[in-house]
Amino acid sequence: MITKIYKVNDLKKDSKYIEKAIEYLKNDDLVAIPTETVYGLGANGLSEEACKKIFETKGRPQDNPLILHLSKVDELERLVKEIPEDIEKLMKELWPGPLTLVFYKSELVPSIVTAGGNTVAIRIPNNNITRNIIEKAGIPIAAPSANLSGRPSPTTADDVYIDLNGKIPLIIDGGQSNIGIESTVLDITEKPYTILRPGFFDKEDLEVYLDEVLYDTSLVKDDVVPRSPGQKYKHYAPKAKMEVIIGDGNSIKSYIDEYKENKNEEKVAYILFDENKYLLKEEDIFLSLGSKDNLIEMAYNLFKNLRQADKLNVDKIICEGTDEYGIGIGIMNRLKKSSAGNIRRI
Numbered sequence: 001m002i003t004k005i006y007k008v009n010d011l012k013k014d015s016k017y018i019e020k021a022i023e024y025l026k027n028d029d030l031v032a033i034p035t036e037t038v039y040g041l042g043a044n045g046l047s048e049e050a051c052k053k054i055f056e057t058k059g060r061p062q063d064n065p066l067i068l069h070l071s072k073v074d075e076l077e078r079l080v081k082e083i084p085e086d087i088e089k090l091m092k093e094l095w096p097g098p099l100t101l102v103f104y105k106s107e108l109v110p111s112i113v114t115a116g117g118n119t120v121a122i123r124i125p126n127n128n129i130t131r132n133i134i135e136k137a138g139i140p141i142a143a144p145s146a147n148l149s150g151r152p153s154p155t156t157a158d159d160v161y162i163d164l165n166g167k168i169p170l171i172i173d174g175g176q177s178n179i180g181i182e183s184t185v186l187d188i189t190e191k192p193y194t195i196l197r198p199g200f201f202d203k204e205d206l207e208v209y210l211d212e213v214l215y216d217t218s219l220v221k222d223d224v225v226p227r228s229p230g231q232k233y234k235h236y237a238p239k240a241k242m243e244v245i246i247g248d249g250n251s252i253k254s255y256i257d258e259y260k261e262n263k264n265e266e267k268v269a270y271i272l273f274d275e276n277k278y279l280l281k282e283e284d285i286f287l288s289l290g291s292k293d294n295l296i297e298m299a300y301n302l303f304k305n306l307r308q309a310d311k312l313n314v315d316k317i318i319c320e321g322t323d324e325y326g327i328g329i330g331i332m333n334r335l336k337k338s339s340a341g342n343i344r345r346i
């Protein structure tokens with residue numbers, strides 16, 4: 001199969017590409033679509049057959065349910081059993097945006113989407129191109145991140161192409177995802193509402209609109225099985241061995257110096273904050289996380305750098321981590337998985 005990439009700059013001028021995407025989706029074929037978090041691998045969310053292709057193409061475990069993407073709140077009602085009154089404000093303020101809500105599902109939602117369960121995850125992405133496709137197609141679009149299972153999530157059309165070239169007919173290129181990590185997943189089927197996957201929004205952001213929000217205990221404790229199936233698998237992993245270090249400039253300097261003395265035969269990518277770039281030599285591979293004071297930049301650069309390190313064929317990645325507050329909780333959730341738990345406070 002030949003994989004085409006259509007760059008959409010303008011909804012009107014490039015409407016022929018939007019039409020093409022809709023044609024594929026209605027025909028139960030897969031189309032990669034841009035969102036503000038990461039690229040999604042889209043399929044007709046009401047079609048068993050189309051969604052089956054998502055699992056096959058990604059090599060995704062069968063028990064990991066999919067998120068349905070909508071273009072506006074009106075499309076929600078027919079997909080869920082009920083809409084709790086106390087989330088109306090939350091939906092109004094944070095959608096479109098990087099928030100996924102888990103509802104009890106209606107009969108209309110195929111069981112492949114929910115991995116056989118009675119709940120369905122739903123979000124309205126903050127991306128005009130993708131919302132336009134969904135609205136015009138008139139169907140919810142099921143979309144996991146558009147990477148092969150286990151790999152870092154894709155934040156550009158090129159990232160998607162590297163993983164899925166030859167496996168899907170079309171990638172819609174909408175430029176780089178401006179957030180860079182996936183949505184916060186909030187289960188609203190039971191009270192207290194629970195964050196199953198941390199993302200752009202943290203607990204406090206949601207508590208502006210809701211009474212009490214908890215983190216799923218698996219996010220806080222290491223030995224608890226997560227309630228969100230996707231959280232238990234190996235994830236976001238670059239090809240190289242990866243180590244995450246958290247510390248001040250001095251301790252990072254001694255760590256890197258010592259590392260170089262002992263393991264100087266390895267090709268290493270250093271993914272560091274700009275403030276620590278001066279610790280490296282000209283010949284070292286430096287990939288920037290942006291400024292230490294801006295975790296939004298860190299999220300934006302994270303998967304991009306892991307994929308860049310893969311392109312450079314390094315043996316080892318040494319990546320700075322962050323304290324866990326705000327979006328830092330979501331970032332560290334991804335880094336724990338990318339590094340298979342190889343995190344050191346130094």
Ligand code: TXA
Pocket residue numbers: 035037038039040041064065066067098100102114117119120121123125143144145146181182183184185196197227228229230231
């Ligand atoms: O930002 C995002 O959420 C991106 C973009 C493309 O929208 N999508 C994404 O999808 O990250 P995926 O499939 O890579 O991750 C979906 C997460 C998984 O952890 C999955 O287990 C969880 O959401 N999930 C989906 N449906 C669920 C449900 N009914 N109950 C609990 N967790 C669910």
Ligand code: MG
Pocket residue numbers: 144145153
């Ligand atoms: Mg994913």
